[in-house]
Amino acid sequence: MAASHRQRLEIDVHHITRVEGHGNIVVNTQNGKVIKCELQIVEAPRFFEAILRNQPYQNASHLSSRICGICAVTHATTSLRATEIALGIEPTEQTVLLRKLNLCAEMIDSHILHVYMLVAPDLLGIGSVFPLAKSAPEVVHRALRMKKVAGDLSAAIGGRHTHPIAMTVGGFTHLPTNGELSSIGERLEGMSKDLEETVNLFKDLSFPTFERETEYIALQADNEYCLLDGHISSSDGGTWPIERYQDVTNEMMVDHSTAKHAQNLRSSYMVGALSRFRLNYKDLHPEAKSVAQELDLSPDCINPYKITIAQIVEIVQCAEEAISIIEQLLENGLYPEDPVSPSRLSGEGVGACEAPRGTLYHHYVIEDGLIVDANCITPTAQNLANIEADMKELVASRMDQPLDETRLALEMLVRAYDPCISCSTHMLDIRFI
Amino acid sequence: MSLKVESNTINLNMKTIVLGLGNPLRHDDGIGATVVEALRQSPSLPENLTIIDAGTSDLQALLLMQGYQRAFLIDAADFGGTPGEWRCVSIRDISFIPEVLPHYGSFHNAGLRDAIALGEALEILPKEIFIYAVQPEDLQISIGLSESNSAAVQEITKDLLERLGRELDKDGNPDDMDEEE
Numbered sequence: 283m284a285a286s287h288r289q290r291l292e293i294d295v296h297h298i299t300r301v302e303g304h305g306n307i308v309v310n311t312q313n314g315k316v317i318k319c320e321l322q323i324v325e326a327p328r329f330f331e332a333i334l335r336n337q338p339y340q341n342a343s344h345l346s347s348r349i350c351g352i353c354a355v356t357h358a359t360t361s362l363r364a365t366e367i368a369l370g371i372e373p374t375e376q377t378v379l380l381r382k383l384n385l386c387a388e389m390i391d392s393h394i395l396h397v398y399m400l401v402a403p404d405l406l407g408i409g410s411v412f413p414l415a416k417s418a419p420e421v422v423h424r425a426l427r428m429k430k431v432a433g434d435l436s437a438a439i440g441g442r443h444t445h446p447i448a449m450t451v452g453g454f455t456h457l458p459t460n461g462e463l464s465s466i467g468e469r470l471e472g473m474s475k476d477l478e479e480t481v482n483l484f485k486d487l488s489f490p491t492f493e494r495e496t497e498y499i500a501l502q503a504d505n506e507y508c509l510l511d512g513h514i515s516s517s518d519g520g521t522w523p524i525e526r527y528q529d530v531t532n533e534m535m536v537d538h539s540t541a542k543h544a545q546n547l548r549s550s551y552m553v554g555a556l557s558r559f560r561l562n563y564k565d566l567h568p569e570a571k572s573v574a575q576e577l578d579l580s581p582d583c584i585n586p587y588k589i590t591i592a593q594i595v596e597i598v599q600c601a602e603e604a605i606s607i608i609e610q611l612l613e614n615g616l617y618p619e620d621p622v623s624p625s626r627l628s629g630e631g632v633g634a635c636e637a638p639r640g641t642l643y644h645h646y647v648i649e650d651g652l653i654v655d656a657n658c659i660t661p662t663a664q665n666l667a668n669i670e671a672d673m674k675e676l677v678a679s680r681m682d683q684p685l686d687e688t689r690l691a692l693e694m695l696v697r698a699y700d701p702c703i704s705c706s707t708h709m710l711d712i713r714f715i
Numbered sequence: 716m717s718l719k720v721e722s723n724t725i726n727l728n729m730k731t732i733v734l735g736l737g738n739p740l741r742h743d744d745g746i747g748a749t750v751v752e753a754l755r756q757s758p759s760l761p762e763n764l765t766i767i768d769a770g771t772s773d774l775q776a777l778l779l780m781q782g783y784q785r786a787f788l789i790d791a792a793d794f795g796g797t798p799g800e801w802r803c804v805s806i807r808d809i810s811f812i813p814e815v816l817p818h819y820g821s822f823h824n825a826g827l828r829d830a831i832a833l834g835e836a837l838e839i840l841p842k843e844i845f846i847y848a849v850q851p852e853d854l855q856i857s858i859g860l861s862e863s864n865s866a867a868v869q870e871i872t873k874d875l876l877e878r879l880g881r882e883l884d885k886d887g888n889p890d891d892m893d894e895e896e
Contacts, residue, residue: 329856333740345858348740351771395774415836422837430778443779445770 307692308538309673314681319674320538321666321696334656339365339624339648340451342656346644347445349658350702352395354445355388355436356637357644359510363633364644365451367525369624376611376619377453378510383607384439384446385509385635386600391432392638393555393593393600396700397484398425401590404694405487421483424476428597431469435604438462452621460616467608470601477598481573484594490691494675495584496668497548498557499530501636507558507565507599509636515561518547524634527643531659543667544659550667553640554699555592556583570599586672589698593638627651637661639700662702669699729784729843732765733875734776736790736827743798743851743864747789750847753872761879773830780834785843787875790827791851798852799863801871806831806844847871 310318330349334342346361347354359381366373373381398421399411408414415422433443438458440446448456502521503512514522514530522530533542545551559566559574563581566574574580579591632645640661647655672695680688733754735747751768754760765783769776780786787803794802834840849871852861860868 330740333856333858345740348738348770351738351773351775354770354772399774412832412836415833419837422833426778426837426839429774430781433775433778443767443769444772444775445768 307673307696309677309692311677311681316674316677319670319677321669321673321701322538331656331658334646334653337653339369339627339646339651339653342646342653343449343451344445344447346658351444352392352702353388353637353639353642355384355440355449356635356642358440358446358449359385360633360635360637360642360644361646362449362451363511363635364631364646365633365648366622367631367633368629368646368648369451369631370626370629371452371622371624373453373622374619376614376617377622379607379611380439380454380457381449382510383604383611384436384449386604386607387432387436387439389509389600389636389638390597390604391429391436393597394425394429394432396638397480397590397593397597398422400697400700401694402483402487404690404697405484405489424479428473428476428480431466431473435466435470438466450621452623453619454621457616457618460612463608463616464612467605467612470605470608473601477573477601480594480597481576484591485577489585489587489590490694491585492587492672492676492679492691492695493584494586494672496671497546497551498560499546499551499553499641499664500558500561501634501641502561505565507562507567507570507603511634514634514641516546516551517557517560520547524643525632527632527634527645527659531643531664533659533663542663544664545667550671551664552586552668553661553664554589555596555638556586556589557640558636559583559592559595566595567599567602569602570595573598586695587698589700639702640664660702662699665699665701669696669701730763730782731761731785731787731879732767732780732783732841733787734767734769734779734789736769736771736773736776736788738771740856740858742853742855742857743849743860744791744854745858745860746791746849746851746864746867749860749865749868750789750871750875753868754875757872757876759876759880761882764879773827774833776827777830777834777839780841780844781839783841785845786841787845787847788827789847789849789871791854792846792848794848794850796850797863798850798861799867801847801849801867803845803847803871803874806846809846809848847875 306322308318308320308322333345337345342365343358343361347358349357403410403414406414411422436446437443439448441448441456448454498517500515501508501512502515511524514524514527530546531544532546533544536543559579560581560583574595577591577594579588579595628649630647632643634641634643641664642661643659645657646653673692676691676695677688680691733751735751737744737747739745739748748768751766754766767779769779831840831844849864849867852863
């Protein structure tokens with residue numbers, strides 16, 4: 283194959299999703315050198331910032347939750363935190379617990395989808411989840427079973443599947459009943475066998491061995507595996523308060539993408555499951571630590587393909603955390619409380635949460651109750667520069683490998699980061715028979 | 716058993732869910748959410764009808780349909796019609812135009828086409844799925860439907876309620892002519 287491939291390698295993987303969001307991989311090499319290696323992406327959340335302007339602050343979280351059908355809870359929660367900080371609102375303990383519970387639900391839901399529907403078919407060598415649904419339906423049923431528990435938990439807290447409606451500035455407009463929480467707690471506990479089977483499935487699969495060290499960034503807080511608030515922390519040392527996020531993201535324009543690239547202490551950094559796992563390893567639940575050990579994932583892992591393994595560890599972490607929060611809420615007894623009112627109607631605030639793919643920031647300026655400026659930085663935007671740096675090194679290390687294998691290795695690498703471009707329209711393209 | 720909406724012979728007494736799909740921040744992609752809202756305002760809703768604004772998680776929509784015998788989905792669709800034109804069709808009567816390399820990237824972006832294909836493979840789909848497909852005029856990022864699509868909202872709401880109403884007797888009970896179906 284291809285002496286010519288050794289001299290000149292061109293890979294173009296076009297991913298046309300719906301109308302606007304797209305992510306193309308473009309790689310060119312000549313004479314053993316990588317000339318071009320890009321992940322081209324249209325980043326739609328930027329356009330949503332314009333929608334937020336001039337909206338009453340009460341609308342921001344509901345509008346934000348529509349940015350993404352997968353990270354709807356995280357967008358809504360991050361938006362609420364930005365608004366609350368701007369308007370001097372301190373949410374109650376019950377509100378914070380319910381929000382953390384909902385973030386756990388979304389994390390489980392999203393990670394299950396990613397590891398089963400996207401990554402497993404690659405590692406099993408079957409291309410997509412559809413042949414898997416035929417050849418091993420029990421595996422896909424298991425994934426959907428766990429996804430349903432997470433979705434139902436999210437609906438009980440947020441008042442609706444997918445786009446939460448009960449979460450509001452200062453609290454909740456609707457609370458789950460003790461019975462609902464208790465029943466979902468039991469279903470979460472009942473997930474243990476499915477989780478065990480998940481670990482068994484991935485224990486037997488082998489991951490590409492590519493390694494590249496980078497800077498890892500995640501939220502951190504004392505004595506918890508942080509998903510909400512806290513401070514920004516880097517594996518290269520250093521912590522930043524959330525309101526100083528721009529000192530970490532340092533966004534810059536690049537030619538080939540409408541999404542800006544981010545860099546902190548190195549030329550790129552990673553956010554997401556592997557970053558959180560590395561930085562917050564000591565705060566993992568013992569069950570999650572034990573799964574990490576079983577899957578041979580250590581906190582010094584620098585293989586980006588193993589983001590998937592970190593996601594499995596986080597599924598267990600979030601299931602355990604959710605069970606523990608539910609116990610605490612039931613012990614306290616859920617009590618109706620009015621959302622906390624703003625102490626002012628003008629101000630500036632930054633909210634941060636860990637979305638399944640990494641740290642998400644919303645930054646609002648509010649004047650007389652209206653949002654006059656908004657900035658939203660997604661995990662995918664922060665990861666772009668890092669993905670490209672990985673791609674470059676991966677391609678350089680595979681110059682003598684068959685083209686098809688390199689193309690697949692690149693696709694799998696990008697998939698491992700699970701870049702989110704789902705904020706495009708969901709219009710159907712159909713033909714009547 | 717293959718049924719066409721047009722035949723007015725919809726099986727009665729079926730556990731039914733209506734799902735509005737799409738993103739209301741994308742202009743006419745908000746058709747699903749708007750019809751769901753209009754249905755909720757209707758005074759003549761069958762009590763046992765489930766109505767959900769399912770937004771942009773198509774795999775979640777698949778899970779929501781589980782356990783129902785029939786689903787009505789409302790979504791923007793490009794079928795080459797004029798803006799605001801709509802049709803109600805069984806999914807058996809349409810083919811989805813495949814995207815390029817649909818499995819690269821993220822199943823997170825899986826559209827309804829993939830979700831239905833997965834549901835078919837796993838045999839978990841409702842027996843009948845009908846889509847109210849509405850031709851959008853504009854999908855730019857902004858809130859609110861175009862005039863042509865707004866006109867479709869009342870028409871679709873009326874059509875759907877009439878279809879369901881035909882299944883109920885005067886007391887609001889499901890007709891049981893085909894109960895054991």
